[in-house]
Amino acid sequence: MNMSSCMTKEFVALQADCTLGYVLTQFLAHRQDVGCVLYEDGTLEGIITKYQLYRMILKNCPLDTPITPYLYRDVTTVPFHYPVTEARKILLSAKVAHAVIVDDVGKVLGVSTKSDLIQSFLQRERRLINQMTALIENLEDGVIGIDHMHHIHTFNSAAAAMFQINSDTVMEEHIQTLLPMISDGMIHALENEAPREPQKVQLPSAVVMASYTPISFREKVIGAIAVLRDLTAYEKVARELETTKRLEGMLESALEMAYDGIAIIDEQGCFQMVNDALLELYGISREELLGTPASQRLPELNLEDTLRTGKELVGDIQVIRGIKCVITRMPIIVQNKQVGAIAKVIFRQLPHMKDLFSRMENLEHELTYYRGEYMRSHVQGTAFDHVITRNSAMEAIKNQAYLSAQGSSTVLITGESGTGKELFAQAIHEISGRPGRFVKVNCAAIPEELLESEFFGYADGAFTGARKGGKPGKFELADGGTLFLDEIGDMPLALQAKLLRVLQEKSFDRIGDTVSRTVDVRIVAATNKHLEDLIAERKFREDLYYRIHVIHLAIPPLRERKEDLPLLCSHLVQKLNKILGKQVQGVTPSTLERLQQHHWPGNVRELENVLERAMNLNAGDWIVPEALPAFLANAESHSLPVPPPLPAKLPALTHSKRDVIAAAERDLIVAALSECGGNRSLAAERLAISRSTLYQKIKKYQIEERSFFESKSQHP
Numbered sequence: 069m070n071m072s073s074c075m076t077k078e079f080v081a082l083q084a085d086c087t088l089g090y091v092l093t094q095f096l097a098h099r100q101d102v103g104c105v106l107y108e109d110g111t112l113e114g115i116i117t118k119y120q121l122y123r124m125i126l127k128n129c130p131l132d133t134p135i136t137p138y139l140y141r142d143v144t145t146v147p148f149h150y151p152v153t154e155a156r157k158i159l160l161s162a163k164v165a166h167a168v169i170v171d172d173v174g175k176v177l178g179v180s181t182k183s184d185l186i187q188s189f190l191q192r193e194r195r196l197i198n199q200m201t202a203l204i205e206n207l208e209d210g211v212i213g214i215d216h217m218h219h220i221h222t223f224n225s226a227a228a229a230m231f232q233i234n235s236d237t238v239m240e241e242h243i244q245t246l247l248p249m250i251s252d253g254m255i256h257a258l259e260n261e262a263p264r265e266p267q268k269v270q271l272p273s274a275v276v277m278a279s280y281t282p283i284s285f286r287e288k289v290i291g292a293i294a295v296l297r298d299l300t301a302y303e304k305v306a307r308e309l310e311t312t313k314r315l316e317g318m319l320e321s322a323l324e325m326a327y328d329g330i331a332i333i334d335e336q337g338c339f340q341m342v343n344d345a346l347l348e349l350y351g352i353s354r355e356e357l358l359g360t361p362a363s364q365r366l367p368e369l370n371l372e373d374t375l376r377t378g379k380e381l382v383g384d385i386q387v388i389r390g391i392k393c394v395i396t397r398m399p400i401i402v403q404n405k406q407v408g409a410i411a412k413v414i415f416r417q418l419p420h421m422k423d424l425f426s427r428m429e430n431l432e433h434e435l436t437y438y439r440g441e442y443m444r445s446h447v448q449g450t451a452f453d454h455v456i457t458r459n460s461a462m463e464a465i466k467n468q469a470y471l472s473a474q475g476s477s478t479v480l481i482t483g484e485s486g487t488g489k490e491l492f493a494q495a496i497h498e499i500s501g502r503p504g505r506f507v508k509v510n511c512a513a514i515p516e517e518l519l520e521s522e523f524f525g526y527a528d529g530a531f532t533g534a535r536k537g538g539k540p541g542k543f544e545l546a547d548g549g550t551l552f553l554d555e556i557g558d559m560p561l562a563l564q565a566k567l568l569r570v571l572q573e574k575s576f577d578r579i580g581d582t583v584s585r586t587v588d589v590r591i592v593a594a595t596n597k598h599l600e601d602l603i604a605e606r607k608f609r610e611d612l613y614y615r616i617h618v619i620h621l622a623i624p625p626l627r628e629r630k631e632d633l634p635l636l637c638s639h640l641v642q643k644l645n646k647i648l649g650k651q652v653q654g655v656t657p658s659t660l661e662r663l664q665q666h667h668w669p670g671n672v673r674e675l676e677n678v679l680e681r682a683m684n685l686n687a688g689d690w691i692v693p694e695a696l697p698a699f700l701a702n703a704e705s706h707s708l709p710v711p712p713p714l715p716a717k718l719p720a721l722t723h724s725k726r727d728v729i730a731a732a733e734r735d736l737i738v739a740a741l742s743e744c745g746g747n748r749s750l751a752a753e754r755l756a757i758s759r760s761t762l763y764q765k766i767k768k769y770q771i772e773e774r775s776f777f778e779s780k781s782q783h784p
């Protein structure tokens with residue numbers, strides 16, 4: 069603040085020839101005590117004060133007396149730009165009550181009196197007090213002031229919040245009564261007239277650092293002030309800092325222990341952390357890397373790409389200093405913000421790891437195999453114990469069958485007639501633990517017109533002659549169990565479509581019924597036909613094929629596993645002993661030798677029939693070659709060349725070849741039927757095929773069976 073704002077601009081301006089009377093009139097009119105006598109150019113000639121006028125009056129000077137002789141010419145002037153404090157000093161040292169304020173060239177601008185100065189000082193003080201109060205009020209620190217009697221006179225809002233009390237209620241209260249936790253410090257500062265060491269104080273809602281200072285006025289201590297700084301936030305930050313430091317230490321140790329190279333970059337793409345493994349790979353020092361841009365120092369890590377896209381990349385193959393490396397990159401996200409990126413470089417013993425993985429994979433496969441094997445033989449092995457084999461391919465199929473039994477997927481079993489397809493189906497059902505029944509349907513043996521009712525049953529009154537109350541079909545009977553669809557390749561197309569629907573929707577309608585029924589049936593299908601060929605010939609639906617072809621067990625024919633013959637012979641002899649009530653020990657080595665030479669087109673069923681026949685004929689404990697049927701017993705027969713094993717899938721036959729084979733097959737069947745007088749069971753046995761296969765072939769070749777009964781009656 070300068071003097072231009074601390075002066076009276078409407079001063080009494082006079083000329084030297086002004087009279088006493090005129091000046092008195094001006095003083096009264098302007099209520100002033102001093103007048104400035106100016107030259108024409110406005111500069112100061114002198115001043116006249118009211119005391120001079122009093123003196124003129126006391127000397128009885130008439131009112132028209134000019135004032136010139138009474139002027140003060142040695143006047144204290146102050147330039148207008150001087151600060152008020154400076155002007156005060158000038159007035160005090162000159163011991164005058166007025167100062168004339170002049171501009172740069174000495175022209176009078178106004179007059180400043182002592183009262184002007186006091187006013188201005190009071191104004192300034194008021195402003196300072198207001199500023200101070202506002203400052204104290206708005207401080208984040210709590211401020212408490214006491215007077216020399218220890219009574220509180222200052223208590224700002226921050227202090228009120230810290231002590232959780234209202235400022236108005238604490239004024240003039242004794243500090244010791246109201247705030248004992250800080251009173252000692254304040255009184256100490258007051259009485260010792262010196263600041264007190266800051267101390268940590270626990271308040272009800274916060275921890276504060278309190279500093280105490282005495283307040284002096286005119287070199288006398290008149291009170292004390294306490295400033296309280298809330299440490300809660302600082303303490304939290306300190307704790308977080310400590311945790312961060314600890315975590316950083318842990319992270320560094322973890323990085324150093326890592327076997328692979330690791331590099332971390334910050335938001336700017338500069339290296340923040342690298343571990344020894346990475347430095348070793350690059351042959352570089354930590355100092356050379358830290359703080360440098362990754363894109364320039366190690367561009368092959370491509371970390372800036374991860375920083376830019378925020379995308380993870382696993383398994384990037386790079387060659388670094390001649391070493392093949394696998395690099396994985398990931399963004400580092402903190403509170404939903406990407407703050408950097410990390411790269412992991414796998415470079416040590418990669419080839420060994422590859423070997424290790426493939427060995428692990430093999431071991432896993434082996435484990436699965438042996439687990440299945442173990443479970444099968446130790447836990448619930450009985451069902452598959454009936455499937456006799458020592459052939460490794462068969463063992464693998466048994467395993468697969470065992471594992472598939474645990475699930476509910478459809479199983480397709482293929483293999484020549486008599487290879488044990490039904491045996492497998494039964495074992496699967498037993499192992500599955502399904503509570504329902506094992507229901508078998510021979511799709512080839514049921515007349516076509518009855519197939520639908522056999523499968524789905526019929527409702528009460530569905531057709532003339534229908535059983536009262538209706539009849540459940542095989543699907544219903546197998547609810548909760550297993551439905552074994554034998555010879556599925558022979559299922560008519562119309563029924564295939566219906567079966568497909570049931571498999572897809574798990575529901576069906578009885579014939580003549582309006583209510584759909586839902587069933588839980590596990591399907592095991594079997595066939596000795598090549599379903600792919602039937603699909604090509606449009607005799608089997610492709611969609612149904614894919615529906616049932618979920619798990620496929622392809623059973624090899626007996627001629628491909630002749631090592632099974634000794635075991636099978638002893639198993640079947642024991643089985644037949646029970647049925648026939650015999651005590652046969654087994655087959656002699658020479659019998660086995662002959663059996664080994666046979667081609668076994670009828671597979672295990674044919675072997676079973678041969679052994680049954682031999683046991684019926686054989687008188688002794690052991691089955692000798694003589695007890696074997698002629699085609700096995702006589703030398704010519706067993707010396708017959710054994711045809712080579714059939715490939716899994718025969719090449720497509722030409723029509724003529726097929727016809728020749730069909731004609732030969734028909735002749736054989738006719739011969740067998742005629743020999744057995746039309747007895748299908750005997751003929752099937754003689755031909756080493758199942759009854760259903762024989763029935764199917766009789767149908768296929770349209771063989772008239774009546775003639776055989778007749779021929780039998782002619783031969784006693």
Ligand SMILES: Nc1ncnc2c1ncn2[C@@H]1O[C@H](COP(=O)(O)OP(=O)(O)OP(=O)(O)O)[C@@H](O)[C@H]1O
Binds near residue numbers: 455483
């Ligand atoms: N590996 C085996 N171990 C013990 N017995 C077996 C084996 N394979 C088949 N058999 C027996 O052979 C006979 C024929 O088996 P199964 O009826 O299961 O054959 P399939 O393949 O279903 O025949 P088809 O196709 O003619 O219906 C059964 O008495 C069965 O117990």
